[in-house]
Amino acid sequence: xxxxxxxxxxxxxxxxxxxxxxxxxxxxxxxxxxxxxxxxxxxxxxxxxxxxxxxxxxxxxxxxxxxxxxxxxxxxxxxxxxxxxxxxxxxxxxxxxxxxxxxxxxxxxxxxxxxxxxxxxxxxxxxxxxxxxxxxxxxxxxxxxxxxxxxxxxxxxxxxxxxxxxxxxxxxxxxxxxxxxxxxxxxxxxxxxxxxxxxxxxxxxxxxxxxxxxxxxxxxxxxxxxxxxxxxxxxxxxxxxxxxxxxxxxxxxxxxxxxxxxxxxxxxxxxxxxxxxxxxxxxxxxxxxxxxxxxxxxxxxxxxxxxxxxxxxxxxxxxxxxxxxxxxxxxxxxxxxxxxxxxxxxxxxxxxxxxxxxxxxxxxxxxxxxxxxxxxxxxxxxxxxxxxxxxxxxxxxxxxxxxxxxxxxxxxxxxxxxxxxxxxxxxxxxxxxxxxxxxxxxxxxxxxxxxxxxxxxxxxxxxxxxxxxxxxxxxxxxxxxxxxxxxxxxxxxxxxxxxxxxxxxxxxxxxxxxxxxxxxxxxxxxxxxxxxxxxxxxxxxxxxxxxxxxxx
Numbered sequence: 001x002x003x004x005x006x007x008x009x010x011x012x013x014x015x016x017x018x019x020x021x022x023x024x025x026x027x028x029x030x031x032x033x034x035x036x037x038x039x040x041x042x043x044x045x046x047x048x049x050x051x052x053x054x055x056x057x058x059x060x061x062x063x064x065x066x067x068x069x070x071x072x073x074x075x076x077x078x079x080x081x082x083x084x085x086x087x088x089x090x091x092x093x094x095x096x097x098x099x100x101x102x103x104x105x106x107x108x109x110x111x112x113x114x115x116x117x118x119x120x121x122x123x124x125x126x127x128x129x130x131x132x133x134x135x136x137x138x139x140x141x142x143x144x145x146x147x148x149x150x151x152x153x154x155x156x157x158x159x160x161x162x163x164x165x166x167x168x169x170x171x172x173x174x175x176x177x178x179x180x181x182x183x184x185x186x187x188x189x190x191x192x193x194x195x196x197x198x199x200x201x202x203x204x205x206x207x208x209x210x211x212x213x214x215x216x217x218x219x220x221x222x223x224x225x226x227x228x229x230x231x232x233x234x235x236x237x238x239x240x241x242x243x244x245x246x247x248x249x250x251x252x253x254x255x256x257x258x259x260x261x262x263x264x265x266x267x268x269x270x271x272x273x274x275x276x277x278x279x280x281x282x283x284x285x286x287x288x289x290x291x292x293x294x295x296x297x298x299x300x301x302x303x304x305x306x307x308x309x310x311x312x313x314x315x316x317x318x319x320x321x322x323x324x325x326x327x328x329x330x331x332x333x334x335x336x337x338x339x340x341x342x343x344x345x346x347x348x349x350x351x352x353x354x355x356x357x358x359x360x361x362x363x364x365x366x367x368x369x370x371x372x373x374x375x376x377x378x379x380x381x382x383x384x385x386x387x388x389x390x391x392x393x394x395x396x397x398x399x400x401x402x403x404x405x406x407x408x409x410x411x412x413x414x415x416x417x418x419x420x421x422x423x424x425x426x427x428x429x430x431x432x433x434x435x436x437x438x439x440x441x442x443x444x445x446x447x448x449x450x451x452x453x454x455x456x457x458x459x460x461x462x463x464x465x466x467x468x469x470x471x472x473x474x475x476x477x478x479x480x481x482x483x484x485x486x487x488x489x490x491x492x493x494x495x496x497x498x499x500x501x502x503x504x505x506x507x508x509x510x511x512x513x514x515x516x517x518x519x520x521x522x523x524x525x526x527x528x529x530x531x532x533x534x535x536x537x538x539x540x541x542x543x544x545x546x547x548x549x550x551x552x
Contacts (some may be wrong), residue, residue: 007128009093035100035174040091040152042166044050044231048209049087050156059115059156061085065254068141088208089154091169093124097261099146100173105136109167114160119169120224123147129332129370130234132262135271146176173395189334189372190264192279194306196326197256198314206230206253215312217366220253220304222281223262223271226332227251233340233369238329238384239307241318246351246363246387248331248371249313256305257283257295263306264330272296281306331370337401338370339381341393347549355380355404357390362387373397375404
């Protein structure tokens with residue numbers, strides 16, 4: 001990141017006064033960097049923890065959320081990592097004339113001691129979805145594929161008394177050496193079985209600035225790389241419970257436990273914890289001793305959570321009564337065609353078990369989310385095995401969507417992760433479904449529920465370190481997480497309570513997302529699925545489910 005601070009500007013002025021030597025050194029540097037250059041208008045940005053004035057984009061600690069310091073070896077340190085308030089400002093996208101895979105970032109900023117200013121960059125894929133946000137390194141961001149639309153996001157942090165201010169941002173997209181991206185071949189999104197906890201925190205603020213309401217419907221993942229802007233659904237997941245019910249919902253918060261754990265990505269692409277297999281959340285590995293059993297903040301990990309669910313998703317849609325293993329499809333990671341839905345004023349729409357009006361509900365899709373489009377069946381669109389939405393719910397469908405009764409091509413292959421061992425992968429939480437088959441929700445009967453792996457067998461079959469296998473000690477009571485008061489701005493310590501009870505809203509208050517009569521919903525966790533009794537910390541019913549990731 002080329003950040004020109006106020007001190008830097010004064011130094012440049014002194015050099016310029018000495019003569020033409022400075023000019024002779026600078027002009028060639030600019031000539032060596034051809035491409036499209038632009039300065040995003042800061043006043044058009046949106047986000048949380050940043051306010052924009054005529055002087056620039058200034059850090060706002062009153063709305064910032066907690067994130068780890070970039071300095072220090074937090075992966076191996078036994079001491080809690082420093083937590084710094086962080087603000088994000090998403091800027092307007094820029095359409096390019098030629099494809100690019102590399103973007104240069106130059107900041108003019110005031111960064112007092114204890115503060116930082118940096119840039120995340122993403123690009124729009126040929127299929128229409130966005131890549132993940134990628135932090136700039138040494139002024140450069142390398143995108144995973146050639147794109148013709150680029151977007152920047154300011155990241156401001158402060159631990160000292162003074163706040164950073166960005167005066168100007170200049171982005172330069174270097175033309176790619178090749179032609180357009182290769183033709184898109186449809187592939188299923190990455191899909192992993194992970195442990196889910198309930199977010200709670202009604203009245204609090206998420207990392208993207210969303211105010212959490214009662215029975216809210218969103219999820220949290222432990223990396224800002226897949227954080228949607230407030231009210232947006234660029235990054236969404238399909239999460240399915242062991243009882244067969246599913247929800248398609250946006251990622252609006254960061255957590256649980258970690259904030260730099262994009263575990264769904266290949267190990268060598270993970271922002272942290274590159275020693276862990278793809279699909280294994282660090283919190284799950286910590287339960288077997290990884291990083292001394294602690295998260296990146298140095299807190300003792302009390303459950304293996306890899307996703308947090310808003311209360312409405314947890315209770316009303318999935319029918320969960322306790323923390324549970326779930327199957328998660330990370331929809332932006334695939335190349336299947338996605339189409340946005342509109343619910344005409346309601347927060348979500350029912351997913352039906354059959355392509356007919358009045359069929360029982362098997363879940364919901366939140367308004368504006370983009371859902372997979374497989375085929376059409378009369379007036380309905382199939383979005384998964386045994387999952388249909390009315391065609392009228394879509395804002396627009398591709399013109400070449402086949403009919404469901406037509407001869408279907410082979411199922412798209414899911415990306416092949418670096419699984420520790422193929423024989424153990426299917427039954428290990430954190431591993432994907434069988435490659436070549438799109439992820440499907442578990443069947444209502446308990447035989448389809450993810451099985452708890454045998455710790456000894458998993459450890460013996462994996463070439464990765466033993467801590468990477470996400471199994472919880474059997475019969476042992478996990479340590480409680482560090483008190484949230486010790487790190488008030490730290491990201492989430494995940495949910496540990498059982499389901500509705502003292503302090504929980506009555507399940508009967510649900511409307512949209514409540515199973516229709518005749519559905520096969522079961523709210524009791526299936527046999528073999530880890531429950532809060534053996535993997536979650538024990539807390540008083542009605543207490544806060546996790547430390548807030550934002551400010552209330």
